[in-house]
Structure formats: structure tokens, C-alpha cells
Amino acid sequence: MSSIQSPDIEFCNVSKLFGDFVAVHEMDLSVPKGSFVALLGPSGCGKTTSLRMIGGFEMPTSGNVLVGGRDMAGEPPYRRPVNMVFQHYALFPHMTVETNVAYGLKQQRPRLPRDEIRTRVGEALEMVQLGHLAERRPHELSGGQQQRVALARALVNRPQVLLLDEPLAALDKKLRTAMQIELQSLQRDLGITFLLVTHDQEEALSMSDLVCVMNEGRIAQLGEPGDVYNDPASLFVADFVGKTNMLSGEVAGLSDGIAEVRLDNGTMTSARAREGLAIGSKATVCVRPESITLAASQSNATGTVHNRIFLGPSADYAIDVPGLGRILAQVPAASAVHAAGANVSIGFEAGTAIAFPS
Structure with a gap:
């Protein structure tokens, strides 16, 4: 984890309601700059809703969400210094792997030189072991390969914060382990903040600097993986984690x-x-x-x-x-x-x- 402890993401008394259902309840959270944090919890605990509020795909009912010290109220997703890897890929079916990954770079203003775009796309594809499939289209790839394209597309822009919504769920165990190592190495090399949503306890404990265990829209425990596992704060955490x-x-x-x-x-x-x-x-x-x-x-x-x-x-x-x-x-x-x-x-x-x- 980075030694710089200024927060990249802050939740200040954030609540999110869907009708009468409280998805997130008066949540306070501070994610240190340059850290790898996992939001872990059962289905319906509020972890994905929290991620979507950071990305701008949901707006809080009350409270404030800050990224880099700036309140994101009213900011659309494309104006936020974050990129998100969705669980269901969201690739452009008519584009090749290469053009999918290059899409975000081509939208930047001022325009990037073609050589720089080509180099960064190549590096991103090699990182996810897909350089040899650059000319294929999404329907010609397996589910795991499509997820890796989505990951490369998000990383190629080098955002301030990378949001990961169960990005490794479609991968087989051997490749998932390899990608966990690659993600950790990349996060350290780039120094950007990674926020991972997962229900996989092993994934959360092995990859992150901090684990935020959530239950019923609240934070049940926030701490280093070893502390959460060996010193659970509640019976729920002891039962859910491991x-x-x-x-x-x-x-x-x-x-x-x-x-x-x-x-x-x-x-x-x-x-x-x-x-x-x-x-x-x-x-x-x-x-x-x-x-x-x-x-x-x-x-x-x-x-x-x-x-x-x-x-x-x-x-x-x-x-x-x-x-x-x-x-x-x-x-x-x-x-x-x-x-x-x-x-x-x-x-x-x-x-x-x-x-x-x-």
C-alpha cells in the first residue's frame, strides 16, 4: 500500500434507497490513495451499489461521495477520474479486441498520437495475455477472454481509480490466480487505487491491502486481511469470512x-x-x-x-x-x-x- 494516506475515495454519511429498500445505510468510508481495497459481502449487502455510486451509475440518496477530494455530486460517469470493469463485459460487438481496448484512448482530447495509442493498447493486451487475439471480435472469444478484454480496456486509460466488479469471476482457477498476481503487480507499478467488489473471500484476502466486509448496507469490519480473518469484529464476520x-x-x-x-x-x-x-x-x-x-x-x-x-x-x-x-x-x-x-x-x-x- 502507498505510504501516502490521503483518501482517493470518501463516503461521507452516504445512504442509497431504492423505494423502501435501504441498499446502503449512512456509510462512512475512506480509501487511502494508492491502495487496493476489496468490498466483500453476501448478495444484497450494498457492495455493488457502493461501487456504482463511485462510478456515477447511481446517485446517493443522501450524503457525499468524493473522489480525489472532489465531490462527485451531479458528475456523469465520463467526467469522473475513474474507470470501471463490469461483471458482464460491456464490449462493443462490432469492434475487434484491439479497437475495443483503444476506444477510450481515441476519445481523449487533445488527441493522442497513433503510435502512442498502438503502444499502450499492445501493452494492455500483453498484460492480459491476449496480444495474439487482437484482430478477433468478442463473439469469437470465450467468456474469460472477453472479461480480460474489458479489463485491458479499463486499464489502458490509467485512471485515478479503477473499479472492479467481480472481474475474474468468469476465469478458470489457474488463470484467475495468474490474473490476481498480474492485477497486484499492475496496481503497485501504476500506483493507482483499485476498488474490488467480490463475494469470493479468498480473492479479497489474497489481493487487497484492506478488506471492507459489508452486511445489510453497513460496514461490518474494515481492516487488513490478516486482522479481518484472525480477529473478526463480530459473529457475522467470523462466520462469513473463511x-x-x-x-x-x-x-x-x-x-x-x-x-x-x-x-x-x-x-x-x-x-x-x-x-x-x-x-x-x-x-x-x-x-x-x-x-x-x-x-x-x-x-x-x-x-x-x-x-x-x-x-x-x-x-x-x-x-x-x-x-x-x-x-x-x-x-x-x-x-x-x-x-x-x-x-x-x-x-x-x-x-x-x-x-x-x-
Whole structure:
């Protein structure tokens, strides 16, 4: 992330209503200049509406949207210092790949020299691995190739802010991973602000400097990827971002930010306490699968392996624990293999469990 912390994008008490439906509710957001930020959340949480308000395709019902310190009220999309990569491509079907990418450059005033346009278009196409398809038309390309053309068309103008509406959704896994690396490298090289909308948690955590988790039109948590994953601010964030085991229990003790929780099967466990817990209150203890140890010498519970899924470097175990239900554990594949039906002891790595009010 850039060391310059002046915001490129600001939401000041922004709300957006569609009739009686509140898509975005009194949202305050500051996106640092030169950063890569992901808006992450389930369908209907307001992330795409927020992106469209920055791009000028929706206007806020109340509040102010600023880009580069300038209020965008009343500014049409073509006058904003942003470019947007749409989820559904929006390519010109009668143009070749090359002329699609060159279109924005040809509209600039004063006009750019032809050689400069040709050079920049070539660089953009090579970046998305489509230089050899420059003369084809969109209908001759796969969905993933069309999405890459849309990406090149947006990047070739080198906007102050690039808005990305799930731009990699149509790509296969291998190419999507390669494009994630390319996007990160490009963002660092150009130093422009990238704002990515996605429902793919892995994509958001792996690509961005900051993750903004949204729910019901509000920001549930804004922070660095490691903080959002390892230190979720709410039960919603813990449940939505990544896989987690949610264990019910009752608070038996509280001291120095640590809750002693009696789980529903009678087992006592320690967890980092979130606000709102009180002795005797119901709690939900969240533990990531990779934080669970199998056959630990000091166990929290004993269960039976339901099944094992081999994932290459790791293996997922579904373990049925009486009184707690099914627990997911992820362990190195090289560790001891436990067959379906085997009894195992499980434990939590110290400091990894978090207790939330139920």
C-alpha cells in the first residue's frame, strides 16, 4: 500500500434507497490513495451499489461521495477520474479486441498520437495475455477472454481509480490466480487505487491491502486481511469470512479479556472475549479449522471421524463430537491419517478461539 494516506475515495454519511429498500445505510468510508481495497459481502449487502455510486451509475440518496477530494455530486460517469470493469463485459460487438481496448484512448482530447495509442493498447493486451487475439471480435472469444478484454480496456486509460466488479469471476482457477498476481503487480507499478467488489473471500484476502466486509448496507469490519480473518469484529464476520466452527455454550468466567466457556457438551474452554459477554450469558465460540489439533495430548473433546478429504498439502476432517455436532479440522496431510470411524481427540491452539455473544 502507498505510504501516502490521503483518501482517493470518501463516503461521507452516504445512504442509497431504492423505494423502501435501504441498499446502503449512512456509510462512512475512506480509501487511502494508492491502495487496493476489496468490498466483500453476501448478495444484497450494498457492495455493488457502493461501487456504482463511485462510478456515477447511481446517485446517493443522501450524503457525499468524493473522489480525489472532489465531490462527485451531479458528475456523469465520463467526467469522473475513474474507470470501471463490469461483471458482464460491456464490449462493443462490432469492434475487434484491439479497437475495443483503444476506444477510450481515441476519445481523449487533445488527441493522442497513433503510435502512442498502438503502444499502450499492445501493452494492455500483453498484460492480459491476449496480444495474439487482437484482430478477433468478442463473439469469437470465450467468456474469460472477453472479461480480460474489458479489463485491458479499463486499464489502458490509467485512471485515478479503477473499479472492479467481480472481474475474474468468469476465469478458470489457474488463470484467475495468474490474473490476481498480474492485477497486484499492475496496481503497485501504476500506483493507482483499485476498488474490488467480490463475494469470493479468498480473492479479497489474497489481493487487497484492506478488506471492507459489508452486511445489510453497513460496514461490518474494515481492516487488513490478516486482522479481518484472525480477529473478526463480530459473529457475522467470523462466520462469513473463511470457514469456522461455531460452538454453543455458556460463559462461566471472565477475566482480562478471556472468557471461560462451558460448551454444550460440558467441556470447558478458554477464548478471547468480545464485548457483550457476561457470566451466565449464552456464547458462541468460533474456531478456525486450521486451529484445531487432532490427537492432542490435552484434548477439549473426543469425536469420531465422519470423513476425510485430501487437499494436497492439507486434509479436511469432519468429526462428529457428541453434544457439539460436526466439527471441521484442517491439518497437514503429512500428519497421521485418521480413517472414517476412528475415534480422535481434538483441541484448540492457544489463543485462537473467540467467544461472541450468541
